[in-house]
Amino acid sequence: xxxxxxxxxxxxxxxxxxxxxxxxxxxxxxxxxxxxxxxxxxxxxxxxxxxxxxxxxxxxxxxxxxxxxxxxxxxxxxxxxxxxxxxxxxxxxxxxxxxxxxxxxxxxxxxxxxxxxxxxxxxxxxxxxxxxxxxxxxxxxxxxxxxxxxxxxxxxxxxxxxxxxxxxxxxxxxxxxxxxxxxxxxxxxxxxxxxxxxxxxxxxxxxxxxxxxxxxxxxxxxxxxxxxxxxxxxxxxxxxxxxxxxxxxxxxxxxxxxxxxxxxxxxxxxxxxxxxxxxxxxxxxxxxxxxxxxxxxxxxxxxxxxxxxxxxxxxxxxxxxxxxxxxxxxxxxxxxx
Amino acid sequence: xxxxxxxxxxxxxxxxxxxxxxxxxxxxxxxxxxxxxxxxxxxxxxxxxxxxxxxxxxxxxxxxxxxxxxxxxxxxxxxxxxxxxxxxxxxxxxxxxxxxxxxxxxxxxxxxxxxxxxxxxxxxxxxxxxxxxxxxxxxxxxxxxxxxxxxxxxxxxxxxxxxxxxxxxxxxxxxxxxxxxxxxxxxxxxxxxxxxxxxxxxxxxxxxxxxxxxxxxxxxxxxxxxxxxxxxxxxxxxxxxxxxxxxxxxxxxxxxxxxxxxxxxxxxxxxxxxxxxxxxxxxxxxxxxxxxxxxxxxxxxxxxxxxxxxxxxxxxxxxxxxxxxxxxxxxxxxxxx
Numbered sequence: 054x055x056x057x058x059x060x061x062x063x064x065x066x067x068x069x070x071x072x073x074x075x076x077x078x079x080x081x082x083x084x085x086x087x088x089x090x091x092x093x094x095x096x097x098x099x100x101x102x103x104x105x106x107x108x109x110x111x112x113x114x115x116x117x118x119x120x121x122x123x124x125x126x127x128x129x130x131x132x133x134x135x136x137x138x139x140x141x142x143x144x145x146x147x148x149x150x151x152x153x154x155x156x157x158x159x160x161x162x163x164x165x166x167x168x169x170x171x172x173x174x175x176x177x178x179x180x181x182x183x184x185x186x187x188x189x190x191x192x193x194x195x196x197x198x199x200x201x202x203x204x205x206x207x208x209x210x211x212x213x214x215x216x217x218x219x220x221x222x223x224x225x226x227x228x229x230x231x232x233x234x235x236x237x238x239x240x241x242x243x244x245x246x247x248x249x250x251x252x253x254x255x256x257x258x259x260x261x262x263x264x265x266x267x268x269x270x271x272x273x274x275x276x277x278x279x280x281x282x283x284x285x286x287x288x289x290x291x292x293x294x295x296x297x298x299x300x301x302x303x304x305x306x307x308x309x310x311x312x313x314x315x316x317x318x319x320x321x322x323x324x325x326x327x328x329x330x331x332x333x334x335x336x337x338x339x340x341x342x343x344x345x346x347x348x349x350x351x352x353x354x355x356x357x358x359x360x361x362x363x364x365x366x367x368x369x370x371x372x373x374x375x376x377x378x379x380x381x382x383x384x385x386x387x388x389x390x
Numbered sequence: 391x392x393x394x395x396x397x398x399x400x401x402x403x404x405x406x407x408x409x410x411x412x413x414x415x416x417x418x419x420x421x422x423x424x425x426x427x428x429x430x431x432x433x434x435x436x437x438x439x440x441x442x443x444x445x446x447x448x449x450x451x452x453x454x455x456x457x458x459x460x461x462x463x464x465x466x467x468x469x470x471x472x473x474x475x476x477x478x479x480x481x482x483x484x485x486x487x488x489x490x491x492x493x494x495x496x497x498x499x500x501x502x503x504x505x506x507x508x509x510x511x512x513x514x515x516x517x518x519x520x521x522x523x524x525x526x527x528x529x530x531x532x533x534x535x536x537x538x539x540x541x542x543x544x545x546x547x548x549x550x551x552x553x554x555x556x557x558x559x560x561x562x563x564x565x566x567x568x569x570x571x572x573x574x575x576x577x578x579x580x581x582x583x584x585x586x587x588x589x590x591x592x593x594x595x596x597x598x599x600x601x602x603x604x605x606x607x608x609x610x611x612x613x614x615x616x617x618x619x620x621x622x623x624x625x626x627x628x629x630x631x632x633x634x635x636x637x638x639x640x641x642x643x644x645x646x647x648x649x650x651x652x653x654x655x656x657x658x659x660x661x662x663x664x665x666x667x668x669x670x671x672x673x674x675x676x677x678x679x680x681x682x683x684x685x686x687x688x689x690x691x692x693x694x695x696x697x698x699x700x701x702x703x704x705x706x707x708x709x710x711x712x713x714x715x716x717x718x719x720x721x722x723x724x725x726x727x
Contacts, residue, residue: 065718065719067614068614068615068718069613069614069615069619069718070615070619070717070718070719071717071718071719072718072719074717093551093623093627094477095446095473095476095477095610095611096444096445096446096473096474096476096477096479096539096541097444097445097446098442098443098444098477098479098543099442099443099444099445100442101439101441101442101443102438102439102443104438105435105436105437105438106435106436106438106439106443106540107433107434107435107436108433108434108436108483108485108518108519108540109432109433109434109485109519110485110486110487110519110520110521110536110538111487111521112487112488112489112521112522112523112536113523114489114523114525136432136433137433139432139433140431140432140433140435142433142435146445148445148446148447148538149447150447150448150449150487150536151449152449152451152489152534152536181445182445182446182447182538183447184447184448184449184536185449186449186450186451186534186727188451188531188534188725189531189725191528192529192530192531193529193530194525194526194529197489197523197525197534199447199449199487199489199521199536201447201485201519201538202433203443203445203540204433206435214430273432274432276406277404277405277406278405278406278407282406282407286430290430380407380408380411381402381405381406381407381408381409382402382407382408382409388525388526
């Protein structure tokens with residue numbers, strides 16, 4: 054029929070009728086193919102969970118929708134399952150909300166859904182429910198997604214900021230700021246180009262590798278606001294301080310270069326496939342070794358330690374000076390997630 | 391500080407930093423107050439579920455954001471928990487995604503979150519996780535929400551379109567089209583006014599009342615696309631036909647009037663607090679009696695029956711004629727959810 058021939062999303066693709074069903078059946082469902090996604094149902098029944106459920110949710114509004122190393126589809130999987138992984142959970146299920154702008158190319162939607170489906174499959178999670186809304190032209194910048202993740206807590210897991218103690222070490226699983234920088238480079242507005250890829254990835258292999266270590270106090274994926282923001286949150290929640298050592302924090306050459314050009318601080322730029330962990334002094338080297346043995350952790354490093362003598366994030370610079378990393382104020386960081 | 395004094399959402403309210411935390415702590419969290427919403431966490435651990443989990447998700451883009459009888463906040467609760475209720479589940483938890491436009495009034499956000507929190511509390515569900523994104527001015531029409539609902543299947547429940555048989559009766563718990571009409575009236579573009587309220591409500595009392603009845607085959611809340619769309623879906627999925635009787639389908643005077651004026655068909659207009667049920671002939675009167683005994687079901691009616699002689703939705707009109715209710719095609723119904 055007319056609307057589909059044009060290959061563009063029309064308002065009627067969101068009206069609950071035939072064209073919406075066709076869009077879901079032809080484009081969305083095949084990309085997410087799994088037997089539990091029954092589009093005849095308003096709600097899906099899942100098998101009984103073999104452990105305490107862990108839930109998280111995330112919205113995705115990244116611009117551009119496709120960037121080196123990923124796109125909003127794969128990001129909507131990684132962003133959500135990583136929140137489960139760093140909480141010590143095994144991600145099992147995802148739900149998916151689409152907000153699509155009228156006039157969006159259906160072929161592009163298909164490509165992004167394929168990417169989402171592949172990322173989900175690679176991570177062993179299934180998309181079990183979804184909802185599609187179409188917004189009038191000019192009331193959405195192409196596509197926004199929201200995903201909710203459901204997992205179960207791994208047995209014996211007990212992670213919390215509350216367990217963090219003075220003397221604990223801070224580790225990061227790889228270079229920081231790759232995602233934020235790759236997304237910025239993908240925007241024409243900066244007039245820059247590069248070969249840098251987003252680090253967008255499933256961090257479950259990194260968190261699983263530490264599952265039996267009692268010395269792991271707390272993990273977090275440093276997304277919006279980056280490593281510095283997670284460190285600030287930790288200080289605020291615990292009343293403890295964090296010393297970070299600039300010389301040990303892995304930052305790629307390209308991220309460093311872009312940050313110098315544009316005046317960004319890499320410690321505030323988003324990662325989408327890194328884990329920050331706070332680990333007892335006793336287990337810190339073991340965590341480092343396990344991470345470095347994994348492809349995703351080859352550049353892992355011990356980057357700082359917890360202090361009780363102050364309650365700020367203090368960066369010891371390469372030149373031996375000290376700089377306080379404050380919480381982000383009114384800096385509207387680019388839309389990187 | 392400057393940005394909050396203006397009372398408007400700024401891009402920095404979405405950057406993961408101090409102002410975002412302040413927004414969440416001052417405006418969103420108090421409205422949703424519950425002990426499980428720990429904003430320090432990336433994911434929340436829930437108590438072990440005492441039954442098979444049932445999951446659903448919905449996006450909300452209604453315009454205007456506030457309408458007689460409800461707003462996007464309460465709607466985001468009802469829309470999602472009702473999908474669980476009609477699946478035979480008891481809703482327990484919600485997650486919440488906010489997509490807010492730069493420049494949105496913080497006082498309005500607070501009001502809508504309060505409405506959401508109150509609707510959740512009234513329905514006995516808790517908002518356990520959330521995420522906030524801020525979109526640049528002009529890339530969102532104020533506020534979009536997405537909610538994901540988690541519930542557990544009520545013991546002994548077994549509902550499916552697959553159980554629907556020829557001879558079964560079709561029931562509706564109350565007048566159709568109130569929500570869709572109330573939202574249209576709330577838009578200045580139509581130049582109409584009225585006292586009609588949206589039917590937006592938690593349908594759990596209606597579904598719970600039928601919990602022990604084996605003759606209840608299938609339930610659905612007729613939202614986007616209305617009663618006619620649910621009926622069409624049922625025909626498509628089962629290969630059976632549905633006869634609906636115009637004289638028995640409850641439609642309020644105001645809905646009828648507006649539909650005549652604007653050329654809408656009330657059977658395609660959204661309800662947000664009604665249940666359509668397909669029930670064995672044996673139990674149909676019992677369902678009717680139980681519904682009519684409830685405040686929300688006082689106007690419940692038996693409105694049709696399942697037929698094996700055809701596979702369409704056929705409306706017998708008040709004048710004795712017959713009209714086929716087709717699936718919605720390219721009719722871009724107003725943004726009512």
